[in-house]
Amino acid sequence: MASKSEVDSSKFKGTTFTLGSRQSELAQIQTNIVIQKLAEKFPIYTFETKFNETEGDKNQSQALFLLGGKALWTKGLEELLANKQVDMLVHSLKDVPTDLPEGFKIGAILEREECVDSLVMKKGSPYKMLEDMPAGSRIGTSSVRRAAQVKNYLQNHHKDLEMVFKDVRGNLNTRLKKLDATGVDDAFDALILARAGLVRLGWSDRATQDLAPPVLYYAVSQGALAVEIRSDASQELSELCEALTHQSTQWKCLAERAMLRRLEGGCSVPVGVNTTLTNVEQGEERLRSGELILKSAVLEITGCVTSLDGEQQFVRTIEGKVTNGGEAENLGTQLGEILLNTEAGQILKQIKADRASRAKEAMTVETAAKTS
Numbered sequence: 417m418a419s420k421s422e423v424d425s426s427k428f429k430g431t432t433f434t435l436g437s438r439q440s441e442l443a444q445i446q447t448n449i450v451i452q453k454l455a456e457k458f459p460i461y462t463f464e465t466k467f468n469e470t471e472g473d474k475n476q477s478q479a480l481f482l483l484g485g486k487a488l489w490t491k492g493l494e495e496l497l498a499n500k501q502v503d504m505l506v507h508s509l510k511d512v513p514t515d516l517p518e519g520f521k522i523g524a525i526l527e528r529e530e531c532v533d534s535l536v537m538k539k540g541s542p543y544k545m546l547e548d549m550p551a552g553s554r555i556g557t558s559s560v561r562r563a564a565q566v567k568n569y570l571q572n573h574h575k576d577l578e579m580v581f582k583d584v585r586g587n588l589n590t591r592l593k594k595l596d597a598t599g600v601d602d603a604f605d606a607l608i609l610a611r612a613g614l615v616r617l618g619w620s621d622r623a624t625q626d627l628a629p630p631v632l633y634y635a636v637s638q639g640a641l642a643v644e645i646r647s648d649a650s651q652e653l654s655e656l657c658e659a660l661t662h663q664s665t666q667w668k669c670l671a672e673r674a675m676l677r678r679l680e681g682g683c684s685v686p687v688g689v690n691t692t693l694t695n696v697e698q699g700e701e702r703l704r705s706g707e708l709i710l711k712s713a714v715l716e717i718t719g720c721v722t723s724l725d726g727e728q729q730f731v732r733t734i735e736g737k738v739t740n741g742g743e744a745e746n747l748g749t750q751l752g753e754i755l756l757n758t759e760a761g762q763i764l765k766q767i768k769a770d771r772a773s774r775a776k777e778a779m780t781v782e783t784a785a786k787t788s
C-alpha cells in the first residue's frame with residue numbers, strides 16, 4: 417500500500433506531463449499540436465517533450481514489410497511510457513498497430529486532418545496530374561496500398577500509361593530531398609504522400625493533385641493523431657485525453673481499425689478505406705473537449721483490397737446507424753468479415769504467405785553471412 421507521502425509526491429509531480437514521439441520534424445510538429453490543445457484547456461499544467469528514434473527510423477534500407485513487426489514506429493517509444501519517462505505518446509494513428517501490447521491503450525483520437533493522398537511532383541516538373549505524366553514515369557512510394565491501387569487505376573483507365581513504382585524510405589524531409597535530387601541522384605519524377613503530413617509541415621503547396629477515393633482509398637486512420645497512454649494511467653491523464661478526443665473522428669477510425677484487425681493487416685497491406693458519418697444527431701451535453709456530445713450517426717465505410725500487381729481489386733461498402741464507438745467497431749469488423757469471404761481474402765492470404773517465405777529467405781542469407 418502506498419504511504420501518504422508517496423501519494424502526495426506523485427500528485428505534485430503530476431503537474432508536469434511529458435509527451436514523447438519520434439524525432440522526425442512531422443512527429444515533433446504533431447506533438448506540439450497536442451501540447452497546444454492541452455495548454456489551452458489546462459493552463460495550470462506544464463508540458464514537456466521527449467523525442468526518440470524508433471526501429472523504423474533506424475533501418476532505412478530494408479523494405480518496410482520485410483522488417484516484420486507491425487510495431488516499427490511505436491515499440492521503442494512504449495518502453496519510455498512503461499518506464500514512466502513519458503506520460504503520453506503522440507503517434508500518427510495509422511502507424512499504430514491494431515492491437516497494442518499489454519499495458520498500453522489509446523487514450524485519445526484527435527480530429528482528423530484531410531485524409532487523402534496527394535501527388536507531389538519533382539521541383540520544376542511541367543506536369544501536375546498523374547494523367548499528364550509520360551509512360552515510364554518513376555513514382556516513389558513505400559506504400560504497397562498506393563502502388564497497387566494506382567496501378568489498378570491506370571490499367572483500367574489509361575492502359576498505355578504504365579509507370580514505374582519505386583520504394584522510397586525516410587521521413588518526409590528525406591523523401592522530398594530524394595524527389596528533388598538531380599544528376600546521378602535523380603531517381604523519382606513524383607511521390608505519393610499523405611496530404612495530412614504535407615499540411616502539417618506547411619508544404620501543402622507541393623501537392624499538385626489529390627488522389628482520393630475511388631481512385632485511391634486512403635490508409636486506415638490516415639490523417640488522425642492518437643495519444644497512447646499506460647492502461648493504468650491516472651485520472652488526471654484520462655481527463656487530458658478526454659479533452660483531446662474528437663468523437664466523430666474516433667468513431668470513424670475505430671470502425672476502420674476494426675476492419676483492418678479482422679483482415680489481420682498492418683500498415684503494409686494493400687488495404688484502403690473511405691468512411692463518412694451522416695445524419696449526425698447531437699445531444700445537449702458538452703464533452704470535456706468542448707464539443708456537443710454525438711448521440712447517433714449513420715456510418716458508411718468502404719474497404720478496398722488490391723492485388724500487388726493492381727490486376728484485381730475488391731471494394732465493398734457497409735453502412736449502419738451507430739450510437740457509440742463499440743457499434744462503429746462492430747460495423748468495421750463486419751466489413752472485414754465480408755471482404756475476407758470474397759477473393760480479397762485470398763489476395764491477402766497469398767501476400768502473407770509470400771512475405772513469410774521472403775522474410776525467411778532474408779534471414780537465412782543474413783545468418784549465412786554472419787557465420788561465413
Ligand SMILES: NCc1[nH]cc(CCC(=O)O)c1CC(=O)O
Nearest residue numbers: 508511609610612613638639640
Ligand atoms: N507511414 C508514414 C506516415 N505516417 C503518417 C504519415 C502522414 C500523416 C498521417 O497520415 O497522419 C506518414 C507519411 C505518409 O504516409 O506520407
